[in-house]
Amino acid sequence: MVATAVLNSGDTAWMLTATALVMLMTVPGVALYYGGLVKRENVLNTLFMSIIAFAITSVIWVIYAYQFAFGTDVNGLIGNGANILFFGITSNTLAPLAPTIPVTIYSAFELVFAAITVALISGAVVGRLKFKAWLAFVPLWITIVYVPISHWVWGGGWLAKLGALDFAGGTVVHLDCGIAALVLCIYLGARKDTKLLPHHLGYSVIGAALLWFGWFGFNAGSALTAGGLASSAFLVTNTATAAAMISWMLIDIIKTGKPTVLGAITGAVCGLVAITPASGYVSVEGALILGFITSFFSYYAMTWLKPRFGYDDSLDVFAVHGVSGLWGALATGLFAAPFINPAGVGLFYGNPMQMVWQLIDIGTVIAWSGGWTLVIAFVIDKTIGLRVTDDEELEGLDTTLHEESGYRI
Amino acid sequence: MKEIIAIIRPSKLDEVKQALEDIKCHGITVTEVKGRGRQLGITESYRGSDYRIDLLPKTRLEIIVQDAEVKEVVDNIVKTAQTGDIGDGKIFISSVEDVVRIRTGERGEKAV
DSSP states (O other), rough: OOSSOOOOOOHHHHHHHHHHHHIIIIIIIIHHHHHHTTTGGHHHHHHHHHHHHHHHHHIIIIIIIIIHHHHHEEEEEOOGGGGGGGTOTTTOOTTTTTTEHHHHHHHHHHHHHHHHHHHHGGGGGTTTTTTHHHHHHHHHHHHIIHHHHHHHHSOOOHHHHHHHOSOOOOIIIHHHHHHHHHHHHHHHHOOSOOOOOOSOOOHHHHHHHHHHHHHHHHHHHTTSSSHHHHHHHHHHHHHHHHHHHHHHHHHHHHSSSSHHHHHHHHHHHHHHHHHTTTTOOOOOOHHHHHHHHHHHHHHHIIIHHHHHHHHHTTOOIIIIIIIHHHHHHOOOOOOOTTTTTTTTOOOGGGHHHHHHHHHHHHHHHHHHHHHHHHHHHHHHHHHTSSBOOHHHHHOHHHHHHSSSOOOOO | OEEEEEEEEEGHHHHHHHHHTTTTTTOEHHHHHHETTTHHHHEEEEEEEEEOSSSSSEEEEEEEEOOOGGGHHHHHHHHOOOSSSTTTEEEEEEEEEOOOOOOOOBGGGGGG
């Protein structure tokens, strides 16, 4: 912590860059990644869900959500909403939680995190959720689920005070959206045709590549400064991602004899997710191990857990983000190395209690996200309705909900 | 006059076109089609789950030739389009009653 708050132009320059990088992860990263995996008649609807989630979150964030998430802590539970609509904040006001950068860029950085978290949920329900229901879901979910959790972990709330470690969002972002995705897709029910093939995997490769690129802003930006910690986070992020891509490819080869591109990019995203909570705490060795292992967990969630329980998580949001996010949060408690960041000491460095704090964080996020997502889904279902008609679903949502189509040929 | 309809692998189209050109068989109509045979398609694997692709992309050639040319044309298509693996396709041959060249109104074998 800096004794006297002074703006640092290096830190500010990096945070401006990092924020723009994270924006790229949603628009168009997630949009393309998901867009390529759906059937051609749903491509525009799928892209639209991500980009509109970004716009809605952007608006509610500056009106009130930022203040309640990151305003002055009230009893560890919620931020003080005194500065609604940025009332009283000038362009020179420094961020209380990152005292070398302006609060404006700090809030924008937190905004792009909130936006991608809710956009990721859309992958579980593509092809059958009413667009109007999504327009209601996004602000409700950000307000009720995301704002409190991000306050507890990052805004000086009770989980942070307890000692839970989540550098860039293994629980706040990934476990959070993975659980919400699971609950929402179970509530919504399976697609009429669950054997739909990806219509354009090239889109998904571009989307995954943009996720990987933007993730440097996500993780290295979470240092909130430009220095050694950000650089270390940058390197371990890349390391874990590469290791996870290779391990998924090996699983593919062992299981079917052939490596697949979709498998490789899925592995990369799992690696990105798993390193996220750990990126500011672990060494390169820790990143290699946790990245290599995470593909196995997500692969089995996809190929064993999903068929066994019969839920239709269309684009495997739970398997990728929920499961790798959970593993990343646990791995942070195992591998956090004090020589990387004195704020985190894991089990392997003599602090078994860290695992307890990680488990409390994980349990809290699962319960809060799962419970409230169910309530939100129920309320929307009884008012607007959640699911499109069978005819609309079979014909595709681009023409039936938006009166446009992605392809003329 | 006979109509030869050949369903072949799309990847073999260029070779077959060249082979037909080499024996002075010039007129062909090509369409991209989908179909399946006895094996009911193939299986593809996405994220560890198997998906059956039950209609595969194929290329359909229509060629109208004089009776005497049928054997040579068919032999050439078989020779060039054959890989020996499942999915090489089929050739159908049927009789044609009449042919009209629209530009001149000519009929019959002259119009082929």
